[in-house]
Amino acid sequence: MGKRVGIETSIAAAEAVKMANVDVVAAYPITPQTHIVEHLSEFVADGVLDAEFVPVESEHSAMSVCCGSSAVGARTFTCTSSQGLALMNEIVFIASALRLPIVMILANRSLSSPLSIWNDHTDVMSVRDVGWIQLFTENAQEVFDHVFFAFRVAEDPKVSFPVMVNVDGFILTHVIEPVEFWDQEQVDRYLPEFKPVHRLHPDNPTTMGAFAMPGLFAETKKAQDEALKSTMPVILKAWKEMGEMVGRHYHPVEGYQTEGAETLILTMGSMGETASIAVDRLRAQGKPVGQLKIRLWRPFPFKEFREAAKGAKHIIVLDRAISYSGPGGPVASEIRAALYGEKDMPIVTNFIAGLAGRDVTPGDFINMYDQTIDMAKGNVRQEDYIFYGVRE
Amino acid sequence: MVKSEKELGWKDLEVGCDVKEPGNGSQYRTGDWRSVRPVWDKTKCIKCGVCYIFCPDAAIKKDEEGYFEADLYYCKGCGICAHECVTGCITMVEEEE
Numbered sequence: 001m002g003k004r005v006g007i008e009t010s011i012a013a014a015e016a017v018k019m020a021n022v023d024v025v026a027a028y029p030i031t032p033q034t035h036i037v038e039h040l041s042e043f044v045a046d047g048v049l050d051a052e053f054v055p056v057e058s059e060h061s062a063m064s065v066c067c068g069s070s071a072v073g074a075r076t077f078t079c080t081s082s083q084g085l086a087l088m089n090e091i092v093f094i095a096s097a098l099r100l101p102i103v104m105i106l107a108n109r110s111l112s113s114p115l116s117i118w119n120d121h122t123d124v125m126s127v128r129d130v131g132w133i134q135l136f137t138e139n140a141q142e143v144f145d146h147v148f149f150a151f152r153v154a155e156d157p158k159v160s161f162p163v164m165v166n167v168d169g170f171i172l173t174h175v176i177e178p179v180e181f182w183d184q185e186q187v188d189r190y191l192p193e194f195k196p197v198h199r200l201h202p203d204n205p206t207t208m209g210a211f212a213m214p215g216l217f218a219e220t221k222k223a224q225d226e227a228l229k230s231t232m233p234v235i236l237k238a239w240k241e242m243g244e245m246v247g248r249h250y251h252p253v254e255g256y257q258t259e260g261a262e263t264l265i266l267t268m269g270s271m272g273e274t275a276s277i278a279v280d281r282l283r284a285q286g287k288p289v290g291q292l293k294i295r296l297w298r299p300f301p302f303k304e305f306r307e308a309a310k311g312a313k314h315i316i317v318l319d320r321a322i323s324y325s326g327p328g329g330p331v332a333s334e335i336r337a338a339l340y341g342e343k344d345m346p347i348v349t350n351f352i353a354g355l356a357g358r359d360v361t362p363g364d365f366i367n368m369y370d371q372t373i374d375m376a377k378g379n380v381r382q383e384d385y386i387f388y389g390v391r392e
Numbered sequence: 393m394v395k396s397e398k399e400l401g402w403k404d405l406e407v408g409c410d411v412k413e414p415g416n417g418s419q420y421r422t423g424d425w426r427s428v429r430p431v432w433d434k435t436k437c438i439k440c441g442v443c444y445i446f447c448p449d450a451a452i453k454k455d456e457e458g459y460f461e462a463d464l465y466y467c468k469g470c471g472i473c474a475h476e477c478v479t480g481c482i483t484m485v486e487e488e489e
């Protein structure tokens with residue numbers, strides 16, 4: 001077992017990428033992801049990490065370099081946020097369609113305008129449908145663990161998809177937390193050598209990224225969708241083996257105080273810990289409240305979610321992004337869709353909160369709970385989504 | 393290619409839809425796009441090869457006598473050959489079939 005240290009989440013993430021013995025890092029600095037790649041560039045400059053650090057001129061180039069290096073069989077890492085992700089967007093689609101197992105940490109941040117460097121989930125929700133494996137982390141330890149997990153899953157021959165690890169900007173990237181490191185021997189055991197299922201190599205010529213006519217395109221997309229859906233067993237096995245090795249057990253959907261809960265508060269990312277405090281306080285008042293956290297966002301864990309939601313009367317969904325004039329925040333829309341047609345479908349109340357770094361306290365979650373119960377008593381059709389705590 | 397594009401099912405595709413057979417773009421019949429076709433007037437043609445050089449699809453070939461003609465499997469009927477022809481011997485005629 002490795003040592004337990006107090007360390008900034010970003011630095012811990014960079015240490016994990018180093019321990020994963022990455023071959024290529026291509027990234028462009030953008031707040032709040034900067035510490036991660038800065039630290040990696042130091043490792044390379046100091047000669048403690050034998051990797052190519054490619055200081056590209058934009059995020060569009062960063063993801064392009066990543067596609068190239070991954071395609072020749074190099075273990076590849078990048079990191080971005082917000083506008084940076086938006087700029088690399090077209091290549092993000094290509095990475096998954098070409099089945100290139102790139103690992104990205106997305107330090108979640110809002111998008112302009114107004115200009116904001118602070119944390120919410122606007123960036124990740126803009127790439128919901130790019131076909132990457134996407135997961136959320138709640139604290140520094142989870143970020144550290146999931147760097148290894150991400151490479152392991154991405155590069156598994158049955159997967160070969162890029163993986164995006166979402167880390168809340170500032171709230172998580174810039175805090176110092178206790179992290180239990182893995183031993184290098186554990187990392188090497190957990191993460192085998194990268195043996196690409198397909199690669200560009202002169203001995204075996206192949207074309208990646210050819211074009212497809214209308215007569216073939218739908219087949220290529222069906223193949224991609226089926227391949228992504230079939231990654232679930234590998235994902236579950238990677239978590240199971242990590243649990244056996246380091247004693248931390250992760251799941252696609254995780255519950256807290258769900259026993260007998262009539263209302264579930266659903267979160268993704270670092271606000272899960274705040275919601276847990278609220279759940280404890282409500283439980284102390286005798287209120288039947290529990291919590292669900294979606295860790296795995298893509299492929300969406302329908303089975304695990306429906307199982308976890310069974311028996312609940314209300315689900316309060318916190319959304320940290322907006323679907324302007326749409327059916328609700330992106331998470332709530334999916335939760336409602338996942339529940340549609342289920343027996344005794346719970347009522348989903350959707351709060352948009354925590355935009356661009358606005359604090360959401362345990363008290364706010366308690367208010368959301370009270371509001372939800374009041375609305376349920378009133379027996380009126382709810383708003384599809386409610387902006388929480390916005391001044392008139 | 394074992395199967396033509398329209399026979400391939402999603403399970404037949406390589407990971408990432410890689411193309412394992414180099415140069416299989418040559419199987420793609422771009423001649424389907426054509427609405428007009430270049431026709432050479434051999435009485436005016438001086439066999440200079442300007443049409444051959446300018447064809448963006450390398451769809452012009454030489455016959456046994458040294459005259460040029462379009463490979464209609466690939467010729468898209470863009471008309472660049474007719475535009476560039478020094479003697480004006482190429483006419484674009486409507487495809488009627």
